[in-house]
Amino acid sequence: MNHPRPPQTSGFDARWLAEAVRLRETASGALEDADAVRAARTRANDTEQRVLIRAALLGEREGLAQAIAAWQPRARLFLLVLAVIALLSGFGAALAVLGDGSRPVNVVWALGGLLGVHLFSLLLWLLSLWQGGRDAGGALGQAWLWLSTRLGGDQNGQVAAALAALLGRAGLTRWWLGTVTHGLWLLALLGALAGLLVTLAARRYGFVWETTILPAEAFIRFIQGLGWLPAQFGFAVPDASAVHAAGSGVAASEDARLAWASWLIGSVVIYGLMVRLLLWLLCVTLYLKGRRGLRLDLGLPGYAVLAARLAPSSERIGVTDAAPGVLPHTPIDKAHGVSGHEALLLGLELRSDPAWPPALPPGARNAGIIDTREQRRNILAQLASAPPRRLLITCDPRLSPDRGSLEFIAELSHHAGECRVWLPRLLADGDPERRSHWRESLRESGLDTRAVFEDDAAALAWLGRGHD
Known part of the structure; x- marks a missing residue:
């Protein structure tokens, strides 16, 4: 009896298959990959290997392998x-x-x-x-x-x-x-x-x-x-x-x-x-x-978005992802004029926690937690049609920043009058080194330290400021 060969997840052919999957998704749209993402998160520790495992599973299913x-x-x-x-x-x-x-x-x-x-x-x-x-x-x-x-x-x-x-x-x-x-x-x-x-x-x-x-x-x-x-x-x-x-x-x-x-x-x-x-x-x-010596260029658009989605939902404290090698193509825009009046709270890849969402000030609305590629596309479309006056993006300080997260924050900031980032302590103090990594990455992306909140009360106060 012939058994199917297991998908190859390393070496040149695996990277070739990953590139084929990337080009397929660029031309025809994202593939349904929930199972492949879960497998990649559990079977690999670095971003490239997760991308290769996902591509191997999708490539077998789509006939590219x-x-x-x-x-x-x-x-x-x-x-x-x-x-x-x-x-x-x-x-x-x-x-x-x-x-x-x-x-x-x-x-x-x-x-x-x-x-x-x-x-x-x-x-x-x-x-x-x-x-x-x-x-x-x-x-x-x-x-x-x-x-x-x-x-x-x-x-x-x-x-x-x-x-x-x-x-x-x-x-x-x-x-x-x-x-x-x-x-x-x-x-x-x-x-x-x-x-x-x-x-x-x-x-x-x-x-x-x-x-x-x-x-x-x-x-x-x-x-x-x-x-x-x-x-x-x-x-x-x-x-x-x-x-x-x-x-x-x-x-x-x-x-x-x-x-x-x-x-x-x-x-x-x-x-x-x-x-x-x-x-x-x-x-x-x-x-x-x-x-x-060939490796995938994880700075390409298709791979940059995947990096955030393939990160495990939880990580061991003390293990820090590599610093992003390529910052967002456009800097984070903390303030510019828009016609909207709404104040919006948005969670970016937050792990589930009983303390979330917090009690919001009057006039502020919770836009939920954004985790998948589809959710990212939807929120960008919503903000483009109805930009809020203030946008508070909440990031989990227990995880490390990556290129995909920084790129998405930069995109969000261009659809709001004012944009701030919140690293809440109500979720948990997390690893101080991770918080420092977040602050440094956001600063290099164009967001100064005054636009990064770590005090929960100050973040929520800023979100409700100016409400009639």
Whole structure:
């Protein structure tokens, strides 16, 4: 009996799946995730792991995990097809430039036919690497990604887009696609080398060069200059007399034929194969190194909102979350003019407590406790249509501030005439270090210490101030 594989909640594929879920929710709206959120809260201690666990459970349910599992062998199949085409193309190019042996081989045209397109594509790759952009990685890598993405349905396109987005933010796309591009060129040049060796071993060729305006000395310098580096690896280079003989049409000696053949093979090996091999190794090394250190960017909108929702409803005293690495994109606005007159008390992710809500002053209204993403959207819509004159946001000092909470407070503050934050003592004193963390985070977000209440009576007095 086959048992389903448990969802993967760590490693590169898990982050790939999390990105696919994020893009799905960005495009189509939030997924129903109550069970996944509860599982994430209980099974992990840090934010990224909670996001990965939630994504693993939602990805299995929505079919994204299966789409990723199906995309990988399909992409490998397309890569294998392109590899076979590259080998055969290189072999065919060697047969084409050498011909059937009935005519001498023009060494310049032969070398251009074997290395010209390779060198031109290499120049384009270097330019794309320098300029960056979406075409970085090489044309062959882009072609492979296009085939793998387009020929597999919508789900296939979504997971490929998620992979490209994940690698792109880490700067790994150029090395990932560069590995494919240089690998395919390496195979094409291997095919060309095989074609050269087979053809030169099976037929007898003469070698010539032809020109109307250039002197023989120019070709001698060209042949010997190009052959210097291959000569360091043991390949032969035609001497001046052999070059003169090839240019004048004099029948070449056997040694001259061997020297020309060795020079042609050496040029393909050193300026073709070795260059692509070194670049392929460079791309593989940088890609694998970057992939090992890849993490989710929890500052992205989808992840920033999740961070608050995935935090456990209670935490052990003395354990403090990491300080937010990215403050809200817009600062908290403590005061600006609005036409409303209402005073509103709002609780942000408060743990249930018999002391809540407190007795409100006349004219103040309790907007309840905001905990879920849907509740956040609803309260923002309500405040946008009917902004209150005063808004008192109550935060639980027993929990630690995070990016999602600070971002939401900043959004709320833009829909109220005056905004203050209350860290109530009536809930419990909590951890003094957490209170200090709240004050510092709010200050860095634009809310000065005078706008943060810790005295319960002062907070409620401010909420009821000015009531007729």
